[in-house]
Amino acid sequence: MNEAEAILMGLRIWAMIGAAVAAVFLTIGMDRIDEDAQGAYVFRPLLIPGVMVIWPLVLWRWYVWETGREAWGRRYDPPRKAHFAVGMILPAGIALIILTGLALRQTWPADVAPVQLLPAQEVSQ
Amino acid sequence: MSDKNSPFFVGYLSAPRGLRTFLLVACVIFVSGLGGLGLALGVAQDDPGNGAFRFDYGRQTVTGVVEMTPYPLVRVTEGSERIAVGQTLMLSGQGKNSVISRTAPLEGQLAKVSGVILDRGDLEMMQLRGGRNGISGVEGEAPAMQTEQLGRWRLAGEICDGKCLAGAMRPGRGIAHKACANLCLLGDIPPVFVTTQPVEGHEFLLITGPDGTALPESAYHHVAQFISLEGEVERRGDLLVLRMDPDTVELIR
Numbered sequence: 071m072n073e074a075e076a077i078l079m080g081l082r083i084w085a086m087i088g089a090a091v092a093a094v095f096l097t098i099g100m101d102r103i104d105e106d107a108q109g110a111y112v113f114r115p116l117l118i119p120g121v122m123v124i125w126p127l128v129l130w131r132w133y134v135w136e137t138g139r140e141a142w143g144r145r146y147d148p149p150r151k152a153h154f155a156v157g158m159i160l161p162a163g164i165a166l167i168i169l170t171g172l173a174l175r176q177t178w179p180a181d182v183a184p185v186q187l188l189p190a191q192e193v194s195q
Numbered sequence: 196m197s198d199k200n201s202p203f204f205v206g207y208l209s210a211p212r213g214l215r216t217f218l219l220v221a222c223v224i225f226v227s228g229l230g231g232l233g234l235a236l237g238v239a240q241d242d243p244g245n246g247a248f249r250f251d252y253g254r255q256t257v258t259g260v261v262e263m264t265p266y267p268l269v270r271v272t273e274g275s276e277r278i279a280v281g282q283t284l285m286l287s288g289q290g291k292n293s294v295i296s297r298t299a300p301l302e303g304q305l306a307k308v309s310g311v312i313l314d315r316g317d318l319e320m321m322q323l324r325g326g327r328n329g330i331s332g333v334e335g336e337a338p339a340m341q342t343e344q345l346g347r348w349r350l351a352g353e354i355c356d357g358k359c360l361a362g363a364m365r366p367g368r369g370i371a372h373k374a375c376a377n378l379c380l381l382g383d384i385p386p387v388f389v390t391t392q393p394v395e396g397h398e399f400l401l402i403t404g405p406d407g408t409a410l411p412e413s414a415y416h417h418v419a420q421f422i423s424l425e426g427e428v429e430r431r432g433d434l435l436v437l438r439m440d441p442d443t444v445e446l447i448r
Contacts, residue, residue: 072412072415073415073416074377074378074381074415075381078378078381168236172239175370176370176420176421176447176448177421178241178391178421179351179352179391179421179423179447180391180392181391182351182391182392182423182447183391183392184348184349184350184351184390184391184392184393184394185348185349185350186345186346186347186348187346187347187348187349187425188346188347189346190343190344190345190346
């Protein structure tokens, strides 16, 4: 198995676990953690792709809620505190990525001509 | 306490007089800046080429001799209004799937193939229909097909997957397309080498490993990079096949 196949298999395993988590969370967990969602089903399929991507976070948040350690009033403190730094880092990072990509980009070697090294009869088979 | 006389913008009210000039300037800079950035990034991109699915041709059905390089080809012996006798078509399945399992039992035999054409200059591929509608054996003896050896060459260019390059994706080459290309190659879609300058009149060559093997794993790392390599070139109908030597691959700086 080469690196590309390993990456692909890893992504497939991640997605399969995510699909299983989505199936359980959206049918059982959601009703337990959010009483406003009880009886509402149409929107739940829309959440499947997102749960498949961030299923570890979903499981962790669900575990925190089930164990009674949920402090909803403080849930958004860390994101709020990080707003300023993230707001600066994000555009700078995007600009850095674009500029690095442009700087490292290869130039199409249009001036390199094909060269016949050996004629047909001398090619070893 | 904040100054109660300072103008304060609220979205659902009209803009305060003291902020209107700032708001106008900020909007103009923001919109024109985003437009300019988008234009600059767009201009910096390479031309994606003219490859495309030729749905306008309609479904094409031709008969020919199946060859495995090991990637499947059909050498056309009975063409259609769009595909001439003597042309060589690379074959693929739907999406990123190969048709090797369907073509291998028919190697060297006459077969009828049917599907949609992908076309980019002298590069042509047929995406087969499913099952026996896509490929089936034909009664009769297959004519002998010539393979002309063209010697050993050193070429510069880029390894791509033949399907995206032929028109399934735009762009179907380049570093931004590398992950897609590698997924296609993992699915055994025929890989293609794009040369910097034409070889025997062709700028696209089907590329394989040495001695009739599939593209070596080491080549996957160089997909979408500009490289030079050596290999034996042969002509099969109107398609050139490059049997690469993996030990000769060099990155062009």
